[in-house]
Amino acid sequence: xxxxxxxxxxxxxxxxxxxxxxxxxxxxxxxxxxxxxxxxxxxxxxxxxxxxxxxxxxx
Numbered sequence: 001x002x003x004x005x006x007x008x009x010x011x012x013x014x015x016x017x018x019x020x021x022x023x024x025x026x027x028x029x030x031x032x033x034x035x036x037x038x039x040x041x042x043x044x045x046x047x048x049x050x051x052x053x054x055x056x057x058x059x
Contacts, residue, residue, distance in 0.1 A: 001026075004045055015040040 012022040024030050038049055
């Protein structure tokens with residue numbers, strides 16, 4: 001978001017989700033994300049899914 005100079009509110013509006021839900025995704029406080037949401041985020045940010053997600057093994 002910083003690289004694209006877009007605010008959380010603007011991105012949420014472009015993707016079609018609430019600020020609260022986008023904030024939860026951003027802060028890793030969700031257990032699942034819909035593929036359609038990931039696709040919309042990638043389109044809005046002009047990036048790939050791998051740019052948004054990182055795999056971490058559970059402890």
